[in-house]
Amino acid sequence: MHILMIEDDLDLGLALQRALKAAGLSSEWLRSIAAAAEPFDTRPYDCVLLDLTLPDGTGMDLLRRWRRNGMAVPVIVITAKALLEDRLAGLDEGADDFIVKPFATAELVARVRAVLRRHAKQASNVWTLGELEIEPRKFEARLNGTRLDLSPREFHLILELAREPGAVVPKCELSQRLEPLGDPVDFGAIEVHVSNLRRKIGAGRIQTVRGIGYLLAV
CATH class of the missing domain: 1.10.10.10 (Winged helix-like DNA-binding domain superfamily/Winged helix DNA-binding domain)
Structure with missing residues (x-):
């Protein structure tokens, strides 16, 4: 399984890549929206880990554009925002799951595996x-x-x-x-x-x- 990670925090990004590798998951790490402008045309991904706060914009805008263009790859939002309103907004825009900072890398890996299992079985919105x-x-x-x-x-x-x-x-x-x-x-x-x-x-x-x-x- 190949994971796209969009996260600007250097320490967190390194820790997540190590955790994914230890779990047998390959990953590509980008640190800005510009770098992720058209990532699905050249290499397929099984899941995206998307930070909401990026140096050149918001992950929510990127997610919204992806879903509007028909991108169906599951997305797990990584955020420091724990309010219900933020979670609801993300789900409305097409997020498949949320994980709130700070979190254990083991929990994130478990969430990735769960989303991948669910996506394989549930191809529709129902x-x-x-x-x-x-x-x-x-x-x-x-x-x-x-x-x-x-x-x-x-x-x-x-x-x-x-x-x-x-x-x-x-x-x-x-x-x-x-x-x-x-x-x-x-x-x-x-x-x-x-x-x-x-x-x-x-x-x-x-x-x-x-x-x-x-x-x-x-």
Whole structure:
């Protein structure tokens, strides 16, 4: 797998390249929007790591232009902005995932692998998991064609579980992924949201792996 990384921070860029190489992923590192003007015409990439704050513009503008031109490669946004509004704006523009600075390189590699797995299985804007359908860019989920009435936290929780259907997502990882939506999410709160989701989509669809986390059955 070949990763394009657009990040102007020298120390972070070097650390990310080392982490990707250790995980068996090759990468190309660019440090400006100008350098990434037309990167997909000459060499294919499987995923892009995109910083939002670059010396010659914003990564969001670059992402918007890519999606407008039909570029379908998955993009993980790297940002210091943890507000819900920033995440929603990025998702609306076509980001596949967000990771907020500072972060562990191991988490980033895990996010890359998850996005690549999801992209391989979900080529359209609608994620189909049996009778359950999720449209991340519309913040909608449907069961048997009927739209589910989900709170923002419930939607993001089921979205995180759906990124890796059939795989166990640890509670600690869910807590980290949901934290940018507001105050840190403790395990008790996650249990409450899971309970609410089960009432809405069926108790058997979200399974508990005792002492570890949850999985979305497919």
